[in-house]
Amino acid sequence: MEIENKLNKLITEIAKLPGIGPKSAERIALYILSVSDNEASVLLSSISDARSKIHLCPVCFNITDSKICNICSSSNRDHSKICVVEEVRDLFAIERSGEYDGVYHVLQGRIDPMNHLTPENIRIKELLERLRDGEVKEVIIATNPNFNGDISAIYIGKLLRPFGVKITRIAMGLPKGTEIDFVDSVTLSMAMKDRKEF
Ligand SMILES: [Zn+2]
Structure with missing residues (x-):
């Protein structure tokens, strides 16, 4: 039950991404679980790196x-x-x-x-x-x-x-x-x- 809840939470969060329906969210969640620890941590660190280092240009908002x-x-x-x-x-x-x-x-x-x-x-x-x-x-x-x-x-x-x-x-x-x-x-x-x- 605990496992199912954790998986569902992951699917729900992924389904919030633009253009991702529930089916794709499930596929992505299962893919994330299937990759090696190293691949998963590269994905996580790219997200947090991008979030912490990328900001809006104060001139044009790119x-x-x-x-x-x-x-x-x-x-x-x-x-x-x-x-x-x-x-x-x-x-x-x-x-x-x-x-x-x-x-x-x-x-x-x-x-x-x-x-x-x-x-x-x-x-x-x-x-x-x-x-x-x-x-x-x-x-x-x-x-x-x-x-x-x-x-x-x-x-x-x-x-x-x-x-x-x-x-x-x-x-x-x-x-x-x-x-x-x-x-x-x-x-x-x-x-x-x-x-x-x-
Ligand atoms: Zn600019």
């Missing part, structure tokens, strides 16, 4: 283990262009497409009225702060092409207008209702190239 992330601190990136994404995984997807050479701003979420997520819950204020010194000439809004992504884009677009920067949106050619991190690199790279004034 994740980093340095003071400022490698994109913000790179002189090879075009700092006059900011691409606004909802989550770090969207930044990774755009980086994989290889089409973009500017910097990013990760909102850490989206406006989602159904779940009571308002503009104050995401990093919009910090985005506007970044525009104050006039170095930024273009803001590319790359929120997801779905309902919440669209209302977030419209809201942010309105706030950006007074700054006189060029505002573009990449999601135009992307399938409606999709999420950026599920889009393949070729489509994403074309969507970035074909970005339209917003």
Whole structure:
């Protein structure tokens, strides 16, 4: 009984991970139990290492283990262009497409009225702060092409207008209702190239 409780607790915790259903959680739990002590401790120490050493970049809210992330601190990136994404995984997807050479701003979420997520819950204020010194000439809004992504884009677009920067949106050619991190690199790279004034 005791064993079953411990296994169930492990399965329940794994099932909380994004994209993991109960069946996969059970498979992962049994796998963890089957590996050697050494493999299990490597897994545990990678989790605790990542958790203790990785934090959010204070400029763009990407994740980093340095003071400022490698994109913000790179002189090879075009700092006059900011691409606004909802989550770090969207930044990774755009980086994989290889089409973009500017910097990013990760909102850490989206406006989602159904779940009571308002503009104050995401990093919009910090985005506007970044525009104050006039170095930024273009803001590319790359929120997801779905309902919440669209209302977030419209809201942010309105706030950006007074700054006189060029505002573009990449999601135009992307399938409606999709999420950026599920889009393949070729489509994403074309969507970035074909970005339209917003
Ligand atoms: Zn950064």
